[in-house]
Structures are given as C-alpha cells and as structure tokens.
Amino acid sequence: MSSDTIWVRRPTATPAGDVSAPVFRLERPLAGCTIGLRTDRAWRSWRTISAIWDGYLQRDGARTIAVETGAQVGRPASSDRKQIEEFAGLVDAAIVGLGTCGSCTTFTIKDAVTVEEHDKPVVAVVCEEFTVHAHNVARHVGHGDMNVLVLPYPLEARPAEELEQIARDYYPRVLELLGVTA
Amino acid sequence: MSIASERVEVPADPRAFYERAIEERWTDGLPLLPATDGAIEALLQASPYPPDHVVCVLPPVNGVATVELVAINAAMAGVEPAAFGFVLAALEALSEPEWNAFGLTTTTSSVFPMLIVNGPSRDALGIDYRASCMGGAAGRGSMTIARAVALCIRNIGGQRAGETTKSVFGQPARIGFCIGEWEERSPWPSLAQRRGFSAADDVVTVHGGKGTFPMADIHNDDARDLLYLIAKSMAYPLANMFLGNVENGDVVVAFNPMWAERFGAVFPDIDELAAYLRENAWQPIDLWPEANAKLLRERGRVDGRGRVHLVERPDQIVPIVCGGLGSLHAIALPSFGESTMQSKPVTRAS
Numbered sequence: 006m007s008s009d010t011i012w013v014r015r016p017t018a019t020p021a022g023d024v025s026a027p028v029f030r031l032e033r034p035l036a037g038c039t040i041g042l043r044t045d046r047a048w049r050s051w052r053t054i055s056a057i058w059d060g061y062l063q064r065d066g067a068r069t070i071a072v073e074t075g076a077q078v079g080r081p082a083s084s085d086r087k088q089i090e091e092f093a094g095l096v097d098a099a100i101v102g103l104g105t106c107g108s109c110t111t112f113t114i115k116d117a118v119t120v121e122e123h124d125k126p127v128v129a130v131v132c133e134e135f136t137v138h139a140h141n142v143a144r145h146v147g148h149g150d151m152n153v154l155v156l157p158y159p160l161e162a163r164p165a166e167e168l169e170q171i172a173r174d175y176y177p178r179v180l181e182l183l184g185v186t187a
Numbered sequence: 188m189s190i191a192s193e194r195v196e197v198p199a200d201p202r203a204f205y206e207r208a209i210e211e212r213w214t215d216g217l218p219l220l221p222a223t224d225g226a227i228e229a230l231l232q233a234s235p236y237p238p239d240h241v242v243c244v245l246p247p248v249n250g251v252a253t254v255e256l257v258a259i260n261a262a263m264a265g266v267e268p269a270a271f272g273f274v275l276a277a278l279e280a281l282s283e284p285e286w287n288a289f290g291l292t293t294t295t296s297s298v299f300p301m302l303i304v305n306g307p308s309r310d311a312l313g314i315d316y317r318a319s320c321m322g323g324a325a326g327r328g329s330m331t332i333a334r335a336v337a338l339c340i341r342n343i344g345g346q347r348a349g350e351t352t353k354s355v356f357g358q359p360a361r362i363g364f365c366i367g368e369w370e371e372r373s374p375w376p377s378l379a380q381r382r383g384f385s386a387a388d389d390v391v392t393v394h395g396g397k398g399t400f401p402m403a404d405i406h407n408d409d410a411r412d413l414l415y416l417i418a419k420s421m422a423y424p425l426a427n428m429f430l431g432n433v434e435n436g437d438v439v440v441a442f443n444p445m446w447a448e449r450f451g452a453v454f455p456d457i458d459e460l461a462a463y464l465r466e467n468a469w470q471p472i473d474l475w476p477e478a479n480a481k482l483l484r485e486r487g488r489v490d491g492r493g494r495v496h497l498v499e500r501p502d503q504i505v506p507i508v509c510g511g512l513g514s515l516h517a518i519a520l521p522s523f524g525e526s527t528m529q530s531k532p533v534t535r536a537s
Contacts, residue, residue, distance in 0.1 A: 011199045013221045014192040016213050016259045018250025018343040046486075047430070077290045077525035079435045107353030108290035108525065115289070134353075138293065141351055145249045 022144035026118075028151060029126040030184025031098050036066030040183075041096035043089065043116055044103070046075030050160035050168055051103035051130075057172035058100065058179065070096055077112060089116045093123040098183045104131030104139050105160060114142040114151070121148055128182045132158035152182040188228050190238065192255055197221060208263075213342060215334070215362050219263040226262035231255065233268035234275065235536050242275055243282030246289040247352060248345030252278060256343055257335075264335035270312045270328050272533040273365075273391050274335045277302050280393040280529040281336075287526045291395050292346050296427065297358040298523040300340075301396035302333055302365040303439070303507060305379035306389030306533070309367040316367030318511030321399055321441075321518065322359065333363025358398045366509055372444035373508035374451025381457070382530045389533035394439050394505075395526035397427065400519040410453040413446065414460070417517055418467035421504075422497040424474055427524040433488060433499040436522035440464070441507050445514035461501040468497040468504065 031038065040062050042055045059069050072092045076082040093099065101117040104110030113129050120127035129151055131139040136155050143151040156175060160168065197207050204221055208214045220226070231238055231254065238255035245252050254275065261274050281288050281300045291298050304314045312328030315321075320329070340346045348357060370377045370386070379390035402420045407413055421438055428436050442450060454460035472480050472489045488495050498504060505528065510516065 009199055010196045011204075011221055011223060012194050013197050013223055014190060014227060014259045015195050016192075016222060016256065016263060016338065016342040018245075018248075018252065018256060018345070020248035020250060020345055021244075022249070076432050076435065078285050078287045078527055079432065081432045081434065082525075107294035107296070108287075110353070111289050111293045138351065138353055141247065142289075142293065145247065145345075 020145055022147055022149055024147060025144070025149040026121055026147055028121065029124055031126050031186070032184050033186055034066070035062065035180070035185050038097040039068045039070060039095060041092050041099035041120070042069060042071045043092065043099060043101040044071065044073045045109055045113070046073055047109060048103045048105060048161070050163065051105070053165065053168045054160070054172040055100070055102065057169060058176055061176050074112070074116065077108060089119050093120045093125060096120070096125060098126040100128050100130060100179060102130030104129065104135045105158065107135070107138065110135040110139050111142050114139055114146065114148070117151060118146055118148050121151065126183045128152045128154050128179055130154045130156060132156050132160060134158040154179060154182055188231055188238065190224055190227055190255060192259060213263070215337060215341060217362070220265050222259040222262040227255070227258045229268045230258040230261055230266065230271045233271045233536055234258070235534050242278050245278070245282070245340060245344030246292045250343040250345055252339060252343045257339055260338040260342055261335040264331045264338055265327070266331045266335045267312065267327065269308070270332055272535045273304065273312070273328070273332045273389070274339070276391040276531040276533045277332070277336045277393055278339060280391060280531040283529040285527040286393060286395065286529045291523055291526055292340060292344060293352055294523065295353045295355045296397060296523055297354055297356050298395045298397050298526070299358060299360045299364065300336060301360060301394045301439070301520055302336065303378060303392040303394060304365060304367045304390070305370060305377045305384070305392070307387060308389045314365065314367035316369045316509045318513070320366045320509050321364070329365040329367070330363065333365035337361060337363040360396065360398070364396070368507045369444055369509045373447055374455065375457035375506070378505065378507050379530060384530065384532060390530050391533065392528055392530040394437060394520055394528045395523045396439065396520035397523055398521065400521050402517045402519065403515055405515055410449045411463070414450060414463055415467050418464045421464070421519050421521070422468040422470050424470055426497060426521055428497050428522060429483070429488070429495065431524040433496065436498070436524040436526060437503050437505050437528045438498065438522050439505045439507060439520040441509050441518045441520070443510040443514050443516055444508055444512060446517060447508040457506060458501060460506060461504045464504045465496070465498055465501040469494040
C-alpha cells in the first residue's frame, strides 16, 4: 500500500443461488394427468389466458385444478400458501402465474418453487418486462433452472381477442416446457 | 477483533475514493466514508454479537447479512458506535416474514423501509423528531442509521434499480428514512409502548412506506372535523390499500405536536382516535369508475352503506407525533398493503 492508498473492506455479499434445484418433466401425454393452474387475483388478463388453457388442457384429456392467490402477508397469505402446498401435492404438473409486477413475479416464482419442491414439473409464467427479475428470483432461491414462460408485455389493457390469440399461440410452448409427450 | 471480509486497496484521496465507490457500485450516488478496519472494529465492539453472527438474509439476492458486513456498510454511512444497534434492530425488524422484504424489495411500488425510533437515546444520537424531521433536519443519527440500512439493502441485499428491483419511480426515502417520535409532546403512549415495549427501551419500528403524503389545514379548529378530513385524505382512491386485502397493511399518520395536543383533548385514548380515523377513512363506491367498482364489489370491499373502507381494523391506522411546532400539517406514510410493520429493541454490548 502506498501513501496514496488505504485498505477498506468490501461491503457487498455474494448473491445466493450457486446451486440450482432439479427441474422435472412430465415425459408422458396429457391424457389422465392432473394439471394445476395458479392464478393471481390481481391480474384479469391472466385469468382470461389461464381459463383458455384450462379448456385446452381438458380438451386434451387432462384433469385440471385451479387455485387463485391474492395475498403476501397475514392470514390471507397463510391461507394462500397452505392452498399452494396442497395444490402442489395434488397435481402432476403446474402452470403458475402471473409475474407482471415486481412482487407478484416474486410470489409467482416462490409458489412455483413449492411445486418443484414436490418433485413436479412446473412452468412459471411472466411477462417480458419481468423476465430478468423472474430468473433472478429463481436463482436466488436456489431454483435457477426453473422453466419460465415469457408472455408479451403488457397484457393488461389488451382486448379480449388479443389475449385469446396469445393463449392460443403460447399453449404449445407450455406443454413443451412441462415435458408433455405425444 | 478479526475481520474476515475481503480487503480492497482504494485511493486515500476522498474524491478519488468516491469515484472508486461509484465504479464498485457500493454507493447510492452520494459520497461514502472508507470502511477502514478501525471504523469497523469500533462498530463491532458496540454490538453484543460476534462479527460472524447472521443478522438476517437480505433479499432480493438473499445475501447473508453478518454483523461484520452490516458494520462495513454502517461505517461507510458514518454511523456512530452508539447508534450501530439501531441499524441491527432495523434489519432484524424488516427481515421478519410479515414485513415481506422479498416482496417489498422487488416490487414495482416505491415502498421502502421507513424507520420510526422511540426511546431515551433519540437526542443523544441525533434522531430527528422535531422541525423538518422527515428531511432537512440533518440529525446524524437519523441520516446515518437510515442510510446504513439502505446501503445494506443495496450492497448485501443486492437491490439494484431496474435489475433486481422493479420499482417504477423509487422515492427519496430509498436513500434512507429515519425519524423519531416526539414522545414528550405526545398526549398518548409512544408507538413503542403501544407495541409492548417500555419507555426506557430504545426501539426501532420499520414501516413499509410508499412515501410522504402531505396534508394541511388552516380553516378548521375542531379536532373531530380535522381528523375527519385527515381520514378522508388518507383514503385516496388509488391507495394501495384499495388494491389488495383490507386486513393487511398499516398506514402511519404523523401529527404535529400542536394538532396532537388538540386531538388528545378530545381523544385521550389513542385507540379511540384510531377507531374514529378508521370509521371515516372510506370513500363511496360510486367514486370509482365501473371497472374498479366491479372488482371492489367482487372482493367484498363494499359495506351495506356503499362505503369502501381503507382498512379493516383501527390498529391498521398508526398515529405518531413528530414535526415542528408550526402546526398546520400532517403527513401520512401510506402502506404498500402487503406488509405489516415490525418493531425490535436495540441491543448493545454489555
């Protein structure tokens, strides 16, 4: 050290998430499977898209279970997380959304983690603006390899026909990420 | 005392050090003090915990906040050893699950930890609770404790604008917000006492506040009238509390001491005052356009008289007393909603 320099200590922490939990694939056809759909009370657009996917899944032979969350703390959140825990135990695979705000993306990933912790395939659905954030959250909670499906942004304020088209366009990709086979 | 964190050689010149801190992304944009071993050790000696004690895990990146790492950030903020326990208490509070740090540090909202200090050390440490306490009073304790907490969230939690936090606007308090309560001028027990602590305890309460929402009046001397208007103002139609669950969230409302005296004469029991505020903090459902009104109805937010209350319970409205004697003003610290304020006592080395 010269007289022109001093020593200090680095103030930053190493981010968590060097190791990623395993991801799972269905590796079978949809027929006879139970697929979960998790919606968020906040997002009307996501209700529309997930309702369409629910119909497609049933058309393709799956049973579906839908749950809707809407809280992050307090008694309502305890109830939501308990419901997600039960949901994760019942389904063969799940579609969890929607990440289209900061905290709802965080909780989308957290609820998707619950499904992965049951060794089940899951797809976390987020909008484009929140893609990096979703991957960051997944990595920092130790699930960096989680399947994340990115939908266009914004979804809110789009006419119903556009949402229906988006649902049609992205459905095959959902099945692919879940590992559905022909 | 052994310090384990990585040593970094930096310029001794203050301006050159500032440039280096910007390059390293250690700073919020303002100059920092160098975290030398001497400065860090002085803080560590003021803590009852060993340097490797884990205070909390801080989101968004889930960095592990050891006492040592917190001390490094506190040293950069200029925290006095006697004030270090307040930084630790604040971090302990905001890492309680019901504060929802993961949600609040990543949200699109402007929300940030707002610290409210009670207890006997306010004056000695320079905790601002009188004139301009929410910005401009320049108390060392308020400014450095608040900034140290903010630096911990940035450097340990990894909160970076546009990267790990999606906050659309942020807010000035993201550099730090710490006020005291003017307990001596309050007609009611202090916030900390109401939350179960003794008047002799130094306590930090952390509120997830979206900003400072100012209110003013010069036309009405009646306490009930004024509180009615405050309640109505707090219930602004686009408040977060109307978006989510009515039973979650706390709204802090700061009364200046002159108004507090007037209110205390009519409501000597602060629970009754909070109940009065809750009772009047509503808007008629007809205020909202149909798209909003439909959802409020679906979510059971509309009562039999067509009123949409801001909060479900009186305890979700949290009055405090602070500010100058110029009267005329109140400030609400609106809630994110999905967060519950937390309080922790300050602990020190024996």
